[in-house]
Amino acid sequence: xxxxxxxxxxxxxxxxxxxxxxxxxxxxxxxxxxxxxxxxxxxxxxxxxxxxxxxxxxxxxxxxxxxxxxxxxxxxxxxxxxxxxxxxxxxxxxxxxxxxxxxxxxxxxxxxxxxxxxxxxxxxxxxxxxxxxxxxxxxxxxxxxxxxxxxxxxxxxxxxxxxxxxxxxxxxxxxxxxxxxxxxxxxxxxxxxxxxxxxxxxxxxxxxxxxxxxxxxxxxxxxxxxxxxxxxxxxxxxxxxxxxxxxxxxxxxxxxxxxxxx
Amino acid sequence: xxxxxxxxxxxxxxxxxxxxxxxxxxxxxxxxxxxxxxxxxxxxxxxxxxxxxxxxxxxxxxxxxxxxxxxxxxxxxxxxxxxxxxxxxxxxxxxxxxxxxxxxxxxxxxxxxxxxxxxxxxxxxxxxxxxxxxxxxxxxxxxxxxxxxxxxxxxxxxxxxxxxxxxxxxxxxxxxxxxxxxxxxxxxxxxxxxxxxxxxxxxxxxxxxxxxxxxxxxxxxxxxxxxxxxxxxxxxxxxxxxxxxxxxxxxxxxxxxxxxxxxxxxxxxxxx
Numbered sequence: 001x002x003x004x005x006x007x008x009x010x011x012x013x014x015x016x017x018x019x020x021x022x023x024x025x026x027x028x029x030x031x032x033x034x035x036x037x038x039x040x041x042x043x044x045x046x047x048x049x050x051x052x053x054x055x056x057x058x059x060x061x062x063x064x065x066x067x068x069x070x071x072x073x074x075x076x077x078x079x080x081x082x083x084x085x086x087x088x089x090x091x092x093x094x095x096x097x098x099x100x101x102x103x104x105x106x107x108x109x110x111x112x113x114x115x116x117x118x119x120x121x122x123x124x125x126x127x128x129x130x131x132x133x134x135x136x137x138x139x140x141x142x143x144x145x146x147x148x149x150x151x152x153x154x155x156x157x158x159x160x161x162x163x164x165x166x167x168x169x170x171x172x173x174x175x176x177x178x179x180x181x182x183x184x185x186x187x188x189x190x191x192x193x194x195x196x197x198x199x200x201x202x203x204x205x206x207x208x209x210x211x212x213x214x215x216x217x218x219x220x221x222x223x224x225x226x227x228x229x230x231x232x233x234x235x236x237x238x239x240x241x242x243x244x245x246x247x248x249x250x251x252x253x254x255x256x257x258x259x260x261x262x
Numbered sequence: 263x264x265x266x267x268x269x270x271x272x273x274x275x276x277x278x279x280x281x282x283x284x285x286x287x288x289x290x291x292x293x294x295x296x297x298x299x300x301x302x303x304x305x306x307x308x309x310x311x312x313x314x315x316x317x318x319x320x321x322x323x324x325x326x327x328x329x330x331x332x333x334x335x336x337x338x339x340x341x342x343x344x345x346x347x348x349x350x351x352x353x354x355x356x357x358x359x360x361x362x363x364x365x366x367x368x369x370x371x372x373x374x375x376x377x378x379x380x381x382x383x384x385x386x387x388x389x390x391x392x393x394x395x396x397x398x399x400x401x402x403x404x405x406x407x408x409x410x411x412x413x414x415x416x417x418x419x420x421x422x423x424x425x426x427x428x429x430x431x432x433x434x435x436x437x438x439x440x441x442x443x444x445x446x447x448x449x450x451x452x453x454x455x456x457x458x459x460x461x462x463x464x465x466x467x468x469x470x471x472x473x474x475x476x477x478x479x480x481x482x483x484x485x486x487x488x489x490x491x492x493x494x495x496x497x498x499x500x501x502x503x504x505x506x507x508x509x510x511x512x513x514x515x516x517x518x519x520x521x522x523x524x525x526x527x528x529x530x531x532x533x534x
Contacts, residue, residue, distance in 0.1 A: 182295055189303065
């Protein structure tokens with residue numbers, strides 16, 4: 001079973017690589033554009049810290065860890081899923097979803113993994129180095145804490161994957177659903193900021209209800225602050241909760257789906 | 263193509279109407295675009311600035327108060343959204359890449375005009391509706407915004423949109439030479455995010471960068487009108503904004519004509 005999906009994934013990778021390389025100049029500019037986008041996030045906080053010492057509860061070194069971590073997790077998401085989710089509403093509107101649903105493999109896998117963004121791969125390596133560099137600036141950092149990322153990164157990715165997939169599923173319920181993309185980008189901004197800027201009930205919501213704080217804020221806290229085991233426990237539990245809910249919602253949406261007869 | 267002013271006006275009014283009607287067709291889409299997205303963005307930015315000011319020395323940053331930055335946080339995303347062109351630029355680039363531009367080339371209207379008027383119509387209707395968000399927020403939080411200065415600032419933004427459209431036109435004409443230009447759109451818009459002052463107020467940048475950014479026309483998209491309506495800067499900055507946009511339109515206009523003429527000569531319509 002796993003071998004079958006791995007070989008499929010290899011085929012998807014090869015096809016995506018060939019498609020991306022076809023227009024070389026566009027490909028190079030895409031890589032540059034991704035670096036510009038990631039740089040803007042860094043520049044924002046670098047400029048702000050020229051005028052203040054603490055934002056939320058973090059100084060500049062701690063904030064760099066958070067920013068590189070959020071960009072690292074984002075780059076994985078962009079490589080694996082973003083192109084597929086962007087095309088999702090078109091698949092529903094144009095009826096190509098029928099074709100994908102009929103294939104003899106898991107429909108969620110098919111819809112989320114067909115295209116791989118090769119242009120984001122350099123960003124993945126640069127942000128990974130960035131995380132290590134930023135952690136190196138933290139005095140007396142315990143490097144064994146990095147092992148927690150084995151649980152924390154999948155937890156963060158599950159939030160992005162399930163959130164985006166669930167929003168896209170809703171495209172089945174509407175005729176034209178471009179707004180879902182807009183909504184996603186606005187919501188995702190919640191995760192691009194440290195959770196400490198949100199207070200009280202809103203922070204609770206962002207950790208437990210719409211868990212965007214689990215993308216990078218809580219992982220950064222686990223790395224930078226004394227270990228709080230409830231955070232680790234929640235990080236381990238979260239992917240299971242989200243995927244269970246997502247599966248139920250996906251089945252519900254498919255029951256509502258009427259083919260566009262492509 | 264009729265060349266009288268009345269024919270020009272009627273043609274473009276019809277195109278602007280088309281832009282408005284197309285975007286109002288799916289109302290839920292429009293509500294998210296005009297209200298929900300700005301509200302969410304403004305909310306997050308306000309929270310960030312409140313957190314920054316909790317530890318700011320003497321309650322001031324770069325010589326400006328907390329309220330001045332909250333005003334910036336409320337208005338910058340709103341102005342940034344008006345002055346950026348994703349949708350129409352993507353449509354224009356797609357027309358060139360796929361060859362469907364043939365249908366426009368055979369009509370009695372230019373490709374430039376066809377999309378400029380539609381884009382202005384769309385921007386006008388989005389501005390009218392989403393303007394309520396920052397205005398209500400400014401009144402509610404008693405932010406230092408001089409609403410009497412708003413018409414002149416909005417006029418600058420509309421003028422700036424012509425420049426924005428020229429950049430979109432230039433990017434899409436590149437499609438004649440290299441077919442796939444999506445990356446140019448992304449790169450350009452992300453760079454504008456920084457140069458316009460939407461990401462970080464230009465006052466906070468290192469001095470030499472701030473000077474450079476103000477010399478460029480892109481600051482007229484967000485920073486210049488916002489600095490004017492929030493009272494950070496006076497009319498002289500607005501005048502310099504109008505001036506820089508004007509010379510940029512001349513330079514970019516020349517470049518657009520050159521790229522378009524060479525591109526169309528090189529282009530082979532495949533009957534799409």
